[in-house]
Amino acid sequence: MNVEWKKYDVLVIGSGGAGSHAAHAASNKGASVLVVSKDPLGVSDTKISEGLATVRESGSNDDSVETLSENIKMAGADLSIESLTNAFSQDSKLAYDKYRENGLRPTISLKSQTPKPLPLPLGGHTRRRTVGHNNSGIAFAHANWNAIVSKGEIDYKEDCWIIDIIVDKKTVIGAVAYDAQKGIILAIQCPSVIIAAGGLSTLYFPKTDTLRGNTGDSYALAVRAGADMVDMEQIQFLPFCLTSPPSYEGLLAGEPVTASFLGVLRDKNKNIILDSVFLRTRAQCSEAIMKSVEKGNGTINGGAFLDMSANKRAPKSGPYFMEYLKTSLPSAYNNVRQALSKPASQCDELWEVRPGAHYMMGGLRVNEFGASVAGELYGKVDLGVSGLFAAGQSMGGLFGANRLGSTSLTEGAVFGLRSGEAAAKNSIYNPLKLQSNDKFLKKISEIDNILVTKGKYSSSSIKKDIQKACWKNLGPIRDKKRLNKIRKLIELWKKKIKNIQIEDTLIWNQSFIEYIEVKNMIDTAEIMLFAAEERNGSIGGHVRIDCKNISMFSKPYSTVVNINNDKSFNVKRVYRNRTPLKRMLFYKVEEIKRLLEAKTIRFLPLSIKDKILEKKYKNIMENNDEMSSIYPGSPEAAIGEKTTL
């Protein structure tokens, strides 16, 4: 393949919430920036999200950096790094304003002159601070797109796959990419690379509600570049995703909070496996479902039943509940309406649900500016890969073992901006002093060898195998047997991928594209495996059914995985500070109080219960402004829908 050489100050991999803000910030600092994106510009998990952002102090005057930071750390089971949670909390308003500068327009509360938050705090937030938006994530995607396009000073390439980051003496010197539009190899020389290439949920496809492109590129590129990876066993599964029909498998049906006051989870025999669902975390609900499946009580598609009929049945509060369900997560409800029967969408029948991969909490081990770090405890920049940065889902250490709702869009912007500025600075102070192109040429000749491989396996079939095996053995429940199984499979995949069939085409060579992604998926699965083996107890998104839960009173630690010179992986623990006992007990007592209250309501006689709930709904709904009626997926919208009628 022909090679085209390019020089930039900063290379940004990815064009979603994190990548676009990183590019914008670096460009504003005067750096020359190239954004490389394998999917079209701005097409990311941000675009397909529910469009909820955490904005500190939007809902109450007594919110503060400390409170928000503590909420994140408590939810993350003390694995979260304080400098990161503080950076997040500090910048959440500023980052949100960047979104607004690029065209995001929320509803403004007349009283407080701030963006208007949702009427209730999302689970785990002790303050109201989640701002919802017309058109959900699509509104954010427009702003991201604008951030890259509007000024006209940022170069970008879509349909372009980064193959590897090139590193010399633990310092970034550039990257090599496959430009599928032109059918050439790009050799990009640059002193700073920002990885903002999203997560890994495609390892579980189709049991995921996220974008196809989440093939673990962020983590595989980083680990091969020599970076430390933190908390890689911690994946967030959304508990309530659809199981059928095939076109809807994995898509979001609801959140714990939308199960409302009387929603419960039942197994195939209709026995309750979890009550007070609306107060539980995503992790708790997923765990309950998968443990019931493991016991042989799973539904036909390996899930459980979400039963919200008690909400619906109450004569006075029932109609309010239906309104609440339809409006609080419109696109999720729309999935249900299209995929399930009419009685089910009216909540008269049960919903079959199963967890789906949603968000990777683990990732590149970074400091508060998104720079790669290594070493003991919180790590040092000098020991990390110099010139390597990460933002958004690519980075780890912020959310620890569990992520609170509405934080990820804010995270992308906060750390996108921080890493963009830091990378621009790095490029000014540490410009490239290339002695030779040897490292690039070596990589390019490796690629040329792969391009002529005429073996017997197709990458797309290996991809399918990985997806099935990861769900079963590295998914929402794990044990030693499963992990051993995945270890053997990884060895097998590694052998197979050396013996694959690559087509001769130059432009958009699908078999080569699949190869690049499959290789990243295998490396990512292996990083996760090492972390999952090291963490021999359940915590947050990592559920080991063969081990005990890790006690909240024990010394918290994070897992760190990196690569050795011989390309084998290495894992260790780094210890974290525990939140003072008094604060932890305070949170625990609050949680128990809320659960007790919810239980009490459930067992009250219907007439009394109905009155209490009606009042509660009225409170919620009165605060709720009407959202715009057109959103993608609404029945009156959509060219596709009309072909069905």
Place this chain on the structure above:
Amino acid sequence: MKQNSKDILDVKIVTHKDGKDKVVEFQYRKSSINEKTMALDVLLQAQDTILPNLAFRYGCRARNCGVCTIDINNLPRIACRSVVRNGDVLKAMNTLPVLSDLVVKRDNISRQLRGKLKTNTTKNDLNVEAPKEYHELTACIECYACLEKCPMHEKNSHDLKPNYEKEYKWGNPFTLLKLQTVILDPLTSKDDVKYSINSAIDFGLEECLDCPGCKCGVGIDLKGKVIKPLVEKSGLLR
């Protein structure tokens, strides 16, 4: 197990490699008789079986990301939410250059607005609400279904071979929608409103005067909410 003919859909997939089209007859196997098969289901199953290197775009499977648009029987459809019937022909969009199979090159559209989209509003107070129409336009998922039969975009047709890192000269409903969003934004200055209208004229807004109108992939009223206000403001009617 022998499949019942009711469980099978006969579909034609038009592949494209190295400049050549080829029609592949594909028998899609339904998971049940009642299954409402989407075009994307067909493409995924074809890739799993007889066409392992079939190239097509997809993303969210829920009509949010806007990348899986293809032509079904020569009309643009969002593959993940378009039901397929016996005999349907699935092909790359005819309005953009084909890279491979069902994948088209999209970025000559976005590049039209490089340096021309006046969204930067740092000097303003941000706590201002946008009008309802603004939110109606930001529902656009950028699926490019609106390029179909657009007389403005058709003027680019001699330019429909892949053209790297360059923009098309003539506009399209999507580009006009982005400009109209800026115009509707209460934070945009008067000068920038004027600049955006002039950009629309430069992109060939005149073509809209005799055009019956464009069709949006997600149901936005392009004619009423984008074209009409732009034409009115442009002075082209006088």
